């Protein structure tokens with residue numbers, strides 16, 4: 001640890017000096033007095049270390065190391081959290097200070113290399129499910145503050161979980177190809193022509209907050225497509241919407257105050273509620289940021305070049321075409337004798353109201369004009385019904401129950417279609433088969449990405465191999481020629 005001393009140590013010396021035993025007094029006189037003389041220094045070191053830990057904690061929140069490296073809240077930082085990718089699931093690893101299974105054995109340099117370059121202590125490459133392509137520009141001081149904070153946590157023994165990746169993605173050598181195409185080392189430089197808030201926002205959005213890991217679309221080699229920064233991407237099945245300044249496809253129509261409230265609480269009644277991965281980001285990360293930092297993020301987002309999309313109108317402008325009423329003879333839920341309206345009336349209206357108005361304090365989401373219901377896909381609506389929303393750890397928010405175990409695929413599809421038709425984008429429609437795929441953790445689009453990725457890695461590997469063979473063959477005639485020359489010279 002850089003600063004060496006834990007804050008508790010000066011107190012330990014204090015307790016020892018207060019002991020009444022004669023032997024201890026003699027000991028104190030001969031040995032401890034010089035130490036006592038340096039107590040103010042020790043106290044100062046302790047304070048510095050406490051400050052460093054506090055700084056590290058704030059940064060670890062902003063970078064969401066906490067959320068992504070914790071699967072069981074009582075085993076903080078022990079890893080095992082599932083990060084879905086189109087190629088399969090990657091699990092985070094143990095970053096508690098435990099020596100063998102955690103990061104206790106990492107030196108400062110090894111830790112900085114892991115966070116900024118995605119290289120494990122043993123020299124193997126990490127999957128970009130750990131967003132080191134965003135963290136690449138984190139300052140060394142900030143990474144070391146996070147390390148100091150992590151070293152102050154309880155060590156937990158927790159071996160590395162097994163990832164569920166098919167060949168060739170289970171081969172870490174393939175990551176070299178990915179890095180070659182997508183990883184750019186560098187450092188964060190201040191843009192003097194911009195305000196301090198803008199620069200702070202850039203560091204929070206692009207580096208620490210890794211918003212682009214979800215909100216930026218991926219290119220053919222599955223790196224972030226820099227030309228379409230924050231124009232909408234994916235987090236597993238979930239759509240992470242366009243958050244550029246575009247008034248129709250993005251968040252150009254939100255006020256600064258609405259954006260700040262959304263980031264800090266995950267809720268803006270009559271506009272948007274954060275569910276799925278965004279609810280986790282707000283819960284584990286954004287709600288802990290200072291108001292100044294939230295304002296800085298907003299200032300920066302306002303300035304991200306607008307990118308248009310498929311939307312004809314802003315997501316939050318939709319409020320359905322049918323007047324909501326549970327008594328209305330809606331379509332019969334697929335695979336059941338209940339109408340979708342009956343299901344909504346009995347399962348959902350208790351919290352959301354028959355007309356979708358939520359609760360007066362809006363702790364239960366308002367459904368008309370909700371950006372998730374007005375989006376161009378119902379993926380997030382289906383996922384909200386299946387997984388519920390864990391928002392209860394944010395002040396003023398409540399959670400929604402998960403219905404995956406209570407409803408079959410047809411009922412989930414009917415409910416999703418019912419709420420989008422009544423409160424959101426009436427053009428949307430999902431089938432029981434779509435829901436079955438999403439439950440299994442994939443979509444047709446993802447299967448295509450997986451197959452394309454497999455082809456790409458194999459082609460990349462084939463080309464590299466071909467190039468190596470070619471180079472090897474090239475060097476052989478040259479060697480023979482030089483042999484010939486030297487033999488010839490000898491005979492001369």
Ligand code: HEC
Nearest residue numbers: 063064065068083090091092093114120126127129130131
């Ligand atoms: C989006 C999720 C995510 C976030 C956010 C994240 N990590 Fe990770 N991290 C992972 C995953 C997944 C792995 C394992 C990757 C692998 O096995 O190749 C990992 C691996 C690591 C490792 C390597 C440990 C080892 O020996 O296996 C370190 C160190 C690490 N993360 C530190 C951090 C720190 C520090 C932060 C915050 C600054 C952070 N991570 C944020 C997902 C994340």
Ligand code: HEC
Nearest residue numbers: 209211214235238239240272273274275277278371372380
């Ligand atoms: C782990 C993935 C993930 C990360 C990281 C993430 N988001 Fe999101 N974000 C999402 C998803 C998914 C949604 C849609 C949530 C929903 O349907 O309720 C979303 C929604 C949003 C919205 C609302 C858009 C709308 O029109 O409803 C805003 C604003 C937003 N995110 C900003 C950010 C910012 C700023 C960051 C970085 C500090 C960030 N997000 C990081 C996944 C993520």
Ligand code: HEC
Nearest residue numbers: 273274275347348351363364365372389391397398399400
């Ligand atoms: C126990 C109360 C409760 C019940 C029952 C409930 N919800 Fe929710 N729902 C919530 C809360 C709370 C939120 C908002 C969470 C937040 O703050 O982000 C929410 C959010 C939503 C959202 C918005 C998600 C987003 O990203 O904007 C949709 C859609 C939704 N619920 C649909 C349903 C449907 C359909 C049912 C019935 C199958 C249902 N809910 C049942 C409490 C409930």
